[in-house]
Amino acid sequence: VSGLASGIANGQISPEGIVAILGKTEGNGCVNDFTRAFAVSALKAELALHLPDSAVNGIAYVMSGGTEGALSPHLIVLERVDDALATSPALAIGSALTADLPAHLLGTRGQVEMVAIGVKAAMADAGISDPDDVHFVQIKCPLLTAERISLAEQGGLSVATRDTLKSMGLSRGASALGVGVALGEIDIASIDDSDIGRNTACWSSRASTSAGVELLNHEIVVLGMSENWGGALAVDHAVMRDAIDLTGVRGAMDRLGISGGKSSLIALLAKAEPGTSGRLRGARHTMLDDSDISATRHARAFVGGVLAGLVGTSEIFVSGGAEHQGPDGGGPVAIIATRKGAAS
């Protein structure tokens, strides 16, 4: 947290304005990844020096574990400040926290519904009413541990899976469907419990969800463009059709003006996953059959390389496990950049 501390010390960051902190941490990004919770604990300790406890706990901390390959651990601090003179439209940010998710609802329609309501609340917080203005919804969601499963079963409730690693995928998937429902991409009536984690035809183009052992509820951050907001930043999004499809991303970079040098990349957020067919454009991959390294780790490293090779930096937020986030084997990408012509 030394970067955050010095940013606050030199006045670059105003702690009062912080809405959310997104971070890539260097654990395995799977069940026993304690770097996410350690980072949150350290961030809260730092912010507690500047803010009352209620403000510290009101911030959304979305830590995504796993900096495989050359991906770089880093924080994205999202802050909002009152400034009547700022140019509109601009990047708008909103956040919301849901209640704790009971273990037996994880990976079910119940979780989808809980998240959809939360996304609507975060959109309201961002002052965005048209779902088309939303470019990315980042969610941190819970997972099942052996202990949580045991407690639920002692209470006579059954869980969607007893495989703790698999519970991460179900939680990410249900959360992504919740985003799709909130943004009008998916009809809640069409979703069945059995679709979750299985029906790859059903996906959101703007959901990015990440599971972690360090929370029991959902922390939701919405990024979009709004006339109600002003400032130097803009956001756009694209969908990768597979792990090496850069067509859409290049389009978004063109629209933002990055390709033409009229704006600078501030942050890139993307989802990566192995694809259930076991093939990429016909060529067999081995991610799904590897029992030494989790498939999510493989996918982050590889897609991290694909995107870093394009944008020229490894300080990008690539998160693993894209269930219902973009098409099978692909995933959504959001890019935050300086507005064309604006100073960074």
Add this chain to the structure above:
Amino acid sequence: VSGLASGIANGQISPEGIVAILGKTEGNGCVNDFTRAFAVSALKAELALHLPDSAVNGIAYVMSGGTEGALSPHLIVLERVDDALATSPALAIGSALTADLPAHLLGTRGQVEMVAIGVKAAMADAGISDPDDVHFVQIKCPLLTAERISLAEQGGLSVATRDTLKSMGLSRGASALGVGVALGEIDIASIDDSDIGRNTACWSSRASTSAGVELLNHEIVVLGMSENWGGALAVDHAVMRDAIDLTGVRGAMDRLGISGGKSSLIALLAKAEPGTSGRLRGARHTMLDDSDISATRHARAFVGGVLAGLVGTSEIFVSGGAEHQGPDGGGPVAIIATRKGAAS
């Protein structure tokens, strides 16, 4: 080996002409990777149906373990055939095998010298006399196991390292320096035992070396362009300055005519490594501090993504551990393509 078998069955591949088989196999690419030896054993069993034992054993089998990320396991079969009418210059191939490397010489100048002589022999085999016509030298080299170390020490000899994983890096490094010496890039007189694996300023632009438990000698394959050869294929090379530097590779693709659509990519061979500074363009990476996944695995997955994103296929030969192969954190890349205007 079903692909090789059907290629032979349908007459596409003539077993008599096979000079070398390069393969990416799906093990961990480290010490206990038995997929390399398993692949060689299966290839030899298949070829023994068509060739006498001496011919089977005269082929260079360069298996490189590790298909992290979406990298695809595949074989590259290099074959030469007499054809007086073929157009020149074209891709030329040569190979050589060295004697077994005594364990106590691994990672020393003795290994550098042994390899340099072997590379010269492979160049002669390819009919290439000018080192500038060499675009890639692929070497499979040995490593130390606990058993080999123990035997050497019982014989009163000391080894360069007792760390088996580290021995892979030293063997790759010494072999790469041997290539540099043979190609006139490096003066053998300037190399000291202590430079090997340490002096990152000393490197070859065309060496690609890979260590494996399945052999005790070096298997060397030289790829270049020669007026003495004809055919539909051409080869060129480039150097990546770091893990996301694509400038040189784009240049080679332009020269070969791939970018302009005048030729097709046949194979891409590249080396990947984490870089000893722990940073990529200033951003910290975690590959060197990760005790769960070997740094070579991280690097292959990431650079695999960087290159696959550029060329649009994951069936590329990315090998890990680029000690003295290209600059620190970067590595050489060779591209085989159809000659401009030639049919594939």
Add this chain to the structure above:
Amino acid sequence: VSGLASGIANGQISPEGIVAILGKTEGNGCVNDFTRAFAVSALKAELALHLPDSAVNGIAYVMSGGTEGALSPHLIVLERVDDALATSPALAIGSALTADLPAHLLGTRGQVEMVAIGVKAAMADAGISDPDDVHFVQIKCPLLTAERISLAEQGGLSVATRDTLKSMGLSRGASALGVGVALGEIDIASIDDSDIGRNTACWSSRASTSAGVELLNHEIVVLGMSENWGGALAVDHAVMRDAIDLTGVRGAMDRLGISGGKSSLIALLAKAEPGTSGRLRGARHTMLDDSDISATRHARAFVGGVLAGLVGTSEIFVSGGAEHQGPDGGGPVAIIATRKGAAS
């Protein structure tokens, strides 16, 4: 296979008599463990020098991957020879192979039934009619890979799980239930598809099953005592109630005469698993929440230590994944020893 080759060369092993070869190999014991298939391929190549193909293929090759901790890779070669003068009763061996298991039946009652029939056939082959005389049933069973799943689904069939690692557990579990059914421990009518891999109250005291990518059918080996057999060896079994319960094993060692020095340990075969409660005698363990190392690998290493500390050698056959093999968190153990007073 050098040990097998020299055993045959010096006349200690008669290849014609070999019924089964059990081996611990040094892969990860999970989906992408190619050491099992590599070992089988090398064993068959060696035996083909001495036996016709039909005999080579009639042997049961039960390779169990994973020599975690100090567990030692080794082979157990089970051979039967005609000898009218040998002392009875003695260790009896029988084997059987089932047909290939269709992917959609893996982890279902269909697999249980197929295995039960196979165990009966192996008992008949061993000349054992009373199930109480059976002390161990070792089975090698298939698993699902991404490719097999994809093929089944293309054929309109659904599979019990799309998680390849999980398929190993389901296959082991269904096979163990098949043993229990054959030995009269479990009533087939009481088993439902949903019990498989879930109902830990249902188990066999003598099943040991191991899944591998290298086969599509089941290879079954039965070990027991029989008046129809003579020789220097005896077998007995015990059940570990949890991962550190040695009471039963000490009892079997007493009965065989090992504890009193009247006989020598020849082989020990055991199953290990983490236990679904996440606790061992009240103390939390972390095997089920570890995404870096598979729980089966943890369990093999730990139980390997428990048993090696008792018997004083690490050359023991500890296999992971004890679904329906012994009680939850425990597992069956078989001990082969010289008959009391007989020379080894």
Add this chain to the structure above:
Amino acid sequence: VSGLASGIANGQISPEGIVAILGKTEGNGCVNDFTRAFAVSALKAELALHLPDSAVNGIAYVMSGGTEGALSPHLIVLERVDDALATSPALAIGSALTADLPAHLLGTRGQVEMVAIGVKAAMADAGISDPDDVHFVQIKCPLLTAERISLAEQGGLSVATRDTLKSMGLSRGASALGVGVALGEIDIASIDDSDIGRNTACWSSRASTSAGVELLNHEIVVLGMSENWGGALAVDHAVMRDAIDLTGVRGAMDRLGISGGKSSLIALLAKAEPGTSGRLRGARHTMLDDSDISATRHARAFVGGVLAGLVGTSEIFVSGGAEHQGPDGGGPVAIIATRKGAAS
């Protein structure tokens, strides 16, 4: 830390008396194990509710990562209280912290000397003057990261190794030699830089050292018996000659009265390592050639099983990497028990 918190809340633990906290945490126990630092951070936050900062920082926090197999994460809180009536002799505890270790001294005689002085200080703190009364010296020592190495080299200093994982072994080894020197087992004059991590003939019978990224100095805890101390606890020690040698440990259990039921086991602390020969009593093991799982993890899991099988609980403190701690492949074991006849 919930156990510590409730112990303090119910008066069982008096925070003022805490000298040291030893903990097994559930990370990989290697370089990128953040569970150790996370645990220390959580322990300090809890203790800061009860103690002034200087007291919180004066406690030795010895976190050892790695609960492989069924080893259980747990804390051992060592506390001393004034009580004139307590029975002597009894378990005595002392601690000391050294200054930060400069990176270039790690793994050299300089580190040995620094630790030897620290051990003497901890003995003085425990009120023990005779080295024979010392039964265990637990040390937490630093390691090298890519960043620390880079800083040292920028300052023109060379480090003993650039391999971060290997630096852990060198630090553990040098610290153990420091214990041997302080206890009169080893003559400092006989130790050369080149002995460290190599000369396995040179070892301490009571050193237990553990490296971690979370500290730059050494935290030293001495456990012994002293007439100056009273209380219900006693300590004794033994040396395992190899990974399955329980003779010495059984002897210590006899002396303490545990075997006869006259006392109860309170804590067991042991070191585990793979042994450099690659063999255990002649049988090959694969720990040193495994590039997927660190050898220290294998050894902890296996020796954890060996000892848990003996004492009947998996809540034991088994720490990996026993360089110069006991003979090659073996390690020291300390047992804390209730004094014979005393109530626990």
